[in-house]
Amino acid sequence: EADIYQTPRYLVIGTGKKITLECSQTMGHDKMYWYQQDPGMELHLIHYSYGVNSTEKGDLSSESTVSRIRTEHFPLTLESARPSHTSQYLCASSNMQTGSGETQYFGPGTRLLVL
């Protein structure tokens, strides 16, 4: 099991609410990622970060935002949740400073349901 944690694991929330999905890793990895995955479908990269104070948009346009104030922490925020945001959100990290930087380590995911 990778040392990367996500909370909450499940979240049911009403439309218009602001939510923050937490992701923390204790491996000292520099690069972190957020993916969105609908059931039975592929993962889509929505945000990534090279390190502290770095945030980049991924391939899939997302209304969420991220921040990277500490190396180990990469939270994702939705200012106003909508039913279209219902999905599973997966956080991952990798160590780009070593030769195995291509391997990503995933958290258990957060299943979000917006009513």
Place this chain on the structure above:
Amino acid sequence: SQQGEEDPQALSIQEGENATMNCSYKTSINNLQWYRQNSGRGLVHLILIRSNEREKHSGRLRVTLDTSKKSSSLLITASRAADTASYFCATDRYGGSQGNLIFGKGTKLSVKP
């Protein structure tokens, strides 16, 4: 745009049989990886094969890569019920952001005891 595409989408076999999954991709790559995802969980890295390698083994896993055909296969030998999961191939993007991966839709494997 989608890079990796697995085939078949779903596979059901009996315990002890071998399972073969295929992945095709579109652009040049530096490496290709396979990941496993148990239902409702995150992904777990299984194996990485580089573009200059043709075959790689890890325990009951055997991965092949054919860069001329832009395809890879994952073979799980002597499957077990615990192998039931979805399997995804992932490719990097040659010349793209280092470390970013593109995942296929996955093959859902069911191993019946």
